[in-house]
Amino acid sequence: MTEAADRELIADASNPLGLDGIEFIEYSTSKPQALGQVLEMMGFRPIAKHRSREVLLYRQGDMNVVVNAHFAGLPRSARPSEVPVIAAVALRVRDAAAAYRYAIDRGAWAVPTHVEVMELNIPAIHGVGTSRVYFVDRYREFSIYDVDFTLIPTVDPHPPALAGMRWFGIVQYIGNDRMDDWTEFYAELFGFRKLPDTVRHGILPKGHVLQSPCGKFFLQLIEPKPGILDVEPEECLQRVGLGTPDVLKAVAALRERGVGFVESQGVHSDPRGALTQSYLGGVMFELVHDERP
Amino acid sequence: MSTAHINIDDFGMGAVSLAGSLAAKLAVVRDAGFAQIMLSARDVAEHPGGVDAAARAIRGSGLRVTGFEALSDFEGLAGRLHAYKVDVAKAMLEMCAAIGAKVLLVASSTSVHASGDEDAIARDLRKLAMLAVPFGIRIAYEGLSWGRSVRDFAAAWDAVCRADAPNLGIAIDSFHTFAAQAPLDDLEMLSPEGIFVVKLADFMWPEARTDEERISTDRHHRVFPGEGAHSEALADLVTRLDALGYRGDYCFDVYNDDYARMPAATVAERARRSAIWLAEDVLRRSVPLPNQIRLRRTAG
Numbered sequence: 227m228t229e230a231a232d233r234e235l236i237a238d239a240s241n242p243l244g245l246d247g248i249e250f251i252e253y254s255t256s257k258p259q260a261l262g263q264v265l266e267m268m269g270f271r272p273i274a275k276h277r278s279r280e281v282l283l284y285r286q287g288d289m290n291v292v293v294n295a296h297f298a299g300l301p302r303s304a305r306p307s308e309v310p311v312i313a314a315v316a317l318r319v320r321d322a323a324a325a326y327r328y329a330i331d332r333g334a335w336a337v338p339t340h341v342e343v344m345e346l347n348i349p350a351i352h353g354v355g356t357s358r359v360y361f362v363d364r365y366r367e368f369s370i371y372d373v374d375f376t377l378i379p380t381v382d383p384h385p386p387a388l389a390g391m392r393w394f395g396i397v398q399y400i401g402n403d404r405m406d407d408w409t410e411f412y413a414e415l416f417g418f419r420k421l422p423d424t425v426r427h428g429i430l431p432k433g434h435v436l437q438s439p440c441g442k443f444f445l446q447l448i449e450p451k452p453g454i455l456d457v458e459p460e461e462c463l464q465r466v467g468l469g470t471p472d473v474l475k476a477v478a479a480l481r482e483r484g485v486g487f488v489e490s491q492g493v494h495s496d497p498r499g500a501l502t503q504s505y506l507g508g509v510m511f512e513l514v515h516d517e518r519p
Numbered sequence: 520m521s522t523a524h525i526n527i528d529d530f531g532m533g534a535v536s537l538a539g540s541l542a543a544k545l546a547v548v549r550d551a552g553f554a555q556i557m558l559s560a561r562d563v564a565e566h567p568g569g570v571d572a573a574a575r576a577i578r579g580s581g582l583r584v585t586g587f588e589a590l591s592d593f594e595g596l597a598g599r600l601h602a603y604k605v606d607v608a609k610a611m612l613e614m615c616a617a618i619g620a621k622v623l624l625v626a627s628s629t630s631v632h633a634s635g636d637e638d639a640i641a642r643d644l645r646k647l648a649m650l651a652v653p654f655g656i657r658i659a660y661e662g663l664s665w666g667r668s669v670r671d672f673a674a675a676w677d678a679v680c681r682a683d684a685p686n687l688g689i690a691i692d693s694f695h696t697f698a699a700q701a702p703l704d705d706l707e708m709l710s711p712e713g714i715f716v717v718k719l720a721d722f723m724w725p726e727a728r729t730d731e732e733r734i735s736t737d738r739h740h741r742v743f744p745g746e747g748a749h750s751e752a753l754a755d756l757v758t759r760l761d762a763l764g765y766r767g768d769y770c771f772d773v774y775n776d777d778y779a780r781m782p783a784a785t786v787a788e789r790a791r792r793s794a795i796w797l798a799e800d801v802l803r804r805s806v807p808l809p810n811q812i813r814l815r816r817t818a819g
Contacts, residue, residue: 333649335609352653401655406685411652414645414684458655 230469235451241439242328242417245318248393248443249362249370250283250290251466254313256306257506258282258295264505265291267483269388274375287387289468290371304356309507312463315353315396316360317416322349325361329415330446346373351415354408356463359500383454389476394427394469394514395435395444405434408447412436428467428499428514465509469516473497476513526804527794531585531770533718534562535698536743536790537783541566541573544783545580545797551787554795556585557718557770562588572619585770586622586659586690586716590740590809593625594643594678595633595667601643608647614652622715623651624690627662627669627678635662635668641749648684659690664699665730665736671701690713692772693756694741697749698727703759711764718772719757719797741773743793754801760801769797810814 254262260283270284270291277459278357279296288507294313304311313363319325321463326349330336334351337358348370353359364370377383412418417439425435434449444467449495450459470476477495494500500513532553537544540564548556558577566573572780572798584659590611591651593604615623625647634640648658669675675689683816720741725734744753757769771790778786798804 292666332653333645333646333651335653354653404655407652407655410685411649461655 237420238511240417241435242359243325243439244316245438246318246320246365246442247438247440248289249291249316249318249360249365251312251393251396252292252294252314252316253310253509254294254304254306255308255310255506256295258293258306259508260506261293264509265293267431267485268480268485268502268511269391271385271387272378272379272382273370274377275373278474281375283371286385286391288392289387301312310509312357312396312466314358314360315463316348316362316462319361319363322361322363325349325363326351329359329361332414334415346370346472346495349398350362351465353519355460358464363432374448389470389472389479391468391470391476391513392516393443394512394516395446396466397433397446397464397512398461398462399464400449401458402450405447405449405462407434409434412445427492427516428512429496430499430501430512465512467512467514470519471517473500473513473515476500525795525799527552527791528554529766529768530794530797531768532555532787532790533557533582533771533773534561536771536775536778536786538781538786539778539783542576543570545576547580547783549580549582550784551791553582553787553791555585555770556580557585557766557772558590558618558620558804559588560611560614561620569746569790570617574619577618580680584618584620585768586624587611587618587620588772589626589661589734590623590647591626592630592648594629594640595628595635595636596630596643597639600632605646605650608650612651612654612656614654621655622659624716625658625660627660627666629663629665629667629680630666637678638680640678641683644678644682644687645684648682648687650684657686657688657715658684659688661690661692661718662695662699664695664708664727664733666688670695670765671699671700671705671745673708674698676713679713682795690714690716691756691760692718692720693744693749693753694718694720694722694737696756696774697721697752698733698736700726702758703752706756706763711760711766714760714765714767716767717757717760717769718767718791719753719769720771720773721745721749721753723747726739728793738774739776742774743771743773743789745793745796746789749776754797757797757801779808 234349271284272282274283282293284291329351337350339347348360350358350360409420418436421435421437433446436445458516477500490500498515502511504510510511534544563573590608596604651658660675660679662669663670664670672691675747679687679689721744722736722740727736
């Protein structure tokens with residue numbers, strides 16, 4: 227009979243954390259209502275409120291967005307600013323505690339958690355800039371939101387996705403000469419693979435694309451424009467990408483809801499992708515053609 | 520001949536040679552015409568105003584930080600000792616980031632508790648490199664001439680190649696190179712991108728044979744390049760590195776009890792003379808090198 231440990235080693239060589247997509251994206255902002263309006267324009271619906279903090283959960287289809295106006299005061303965390311920032315990405319994994327240990331053993335920085343009574347302790351590590359990466363393993367039988375959040379009465383907790391939208395990926399801005407560092411970081415800690423430069427998605431063919439080991443989403447690393455530079459640009463999670471089987475249909479549906487799109491000589495909506503205007507000083511969404519089942 | 524026009528911008532003065540407060544060291548180094556300074560953890564940790572005040576003083580000095588030294592006895596440990604050293608490494612990385620240093624120096628382990636297993640060493644160095652990635656810090660691993668298993672730049676290079684991380688490279692220290700009598704022909708196997716910093720110092724006697732002699736000489740009797748018994752070899756080392764294509768920083772890493780009792784400005788002036796000798800007579804740099812203008816690598 228095969229030992230369980232052997233079986234797991236064999237099964238997981240290419241996906242060491244048992245990664246299985248994105249559970250939620252968290253924005254941090256001191257103006258949660260303003261961001262809520264932008265999210266609703268993008269098709270998200272407010273679903274639930276956190277039990278103890280100023281935190282709201284938005285959802286459409288399989289996508290969850292957490293809007294956090296609460297300042298935890300942890301090291302290397304930023305006080306919520308008026309301009310919303312992507313503060314965290316929660317990854318679905320087979321075993322959150324094991325995933326956390328795997329990453330810590332390979333050089334991740336642990337984020338100390340401040341859990342209130344009856345709240346879930348979601349393990350987290352530091353990501354780029356002030357962002358964090360959470361590991362979530364409770365997404366099949368029951369959800370993490372059942373514990374920490376209270377449903378808003380009368381709303382549909384599972385609103386359908388607009389134009390079949392779902393998480394496609396995250397765009398990360400990186401500093402000068404940092405492509406190799408971050409590529410190695412995501413490969414070592416999570417098992418991401420760099421795609422050949424011939425594989426392109428969307429309409430903004432810059433940077434390098436890393437594919438998650440589960441194949442469900444991508445990270446796009448974008449360097450500053452070439453030139454002679456003295457100032458080190460900030461590194462951050464810049465925007466999320468939303469996949470849709472029909473970009474132009476999604477653009478039309480979003481336009482009807484008031485979303486503006488960048489239409490310039492360099493960037494414009496086409497069947498491969500589209501880019502929304504920037505809202506609230508920096509929040510934008512990229513649409514990407516995505517036929518995956 | 521006036522030396523005012525001579526470009527010594529790629530030579531960093533080491534704070535370890537200088538007496539006085541951090542503020543005094545920064546002022547003296549700048550006044551001596553240096554554009555950069557190598558700082559040690561003590562310079563920052565002992566600042567009476569704390570790390571934040573030290574960081575403000577350093578960032579306000581206009582000097583670039585060549586590197587931050589040194590994490591020691593890190594690799595090859597297990598269990599509780601490893602966990603303890605990871606905590607120390609994290610504290611050093613945070614200080615390194617606070618002062619704007621882009622390179623953390625790591626001295627090869629001298630600990631009797633450390634394993635000499637090459638894979639264990641590589642695994643730990645790789646982990647350290649990953650810990651440094653979010654800060655944009657590069658790890659420069661250096662072979663101490665009395666290290667437990669890694670004793671020269673060639674062995675450090677092997678460990679770094681085995682660990683294989685983009686922000687992990689080596690530091691070459693001329694003192695350890697001469698003390699360990701490491702053959703300079705070994706430089707041929709290095710690629711210049713993997714050398715993150717070159718530390719230059721000499722000493723007054725021809726050789727330091729035992730570990731005890733090396734430790735004592737290293738900690739108390741280093742002198743600036745051009746002042747010691749190995750000027751010819753030191754010039755050879757620098758010339759070979761230049762020919763190899765190395766265009767990174769040099770710094771003076773001169774621990775010397777006499778210098779610690781002299782006025783800092785006098786010591787900095789000796790360092791300046793040394794930098795001018797290297798820049799003008801050895802490397803013949805009367806004009807800035809192209810690398811002084813920062814051109815980015817093409818992404819690829």
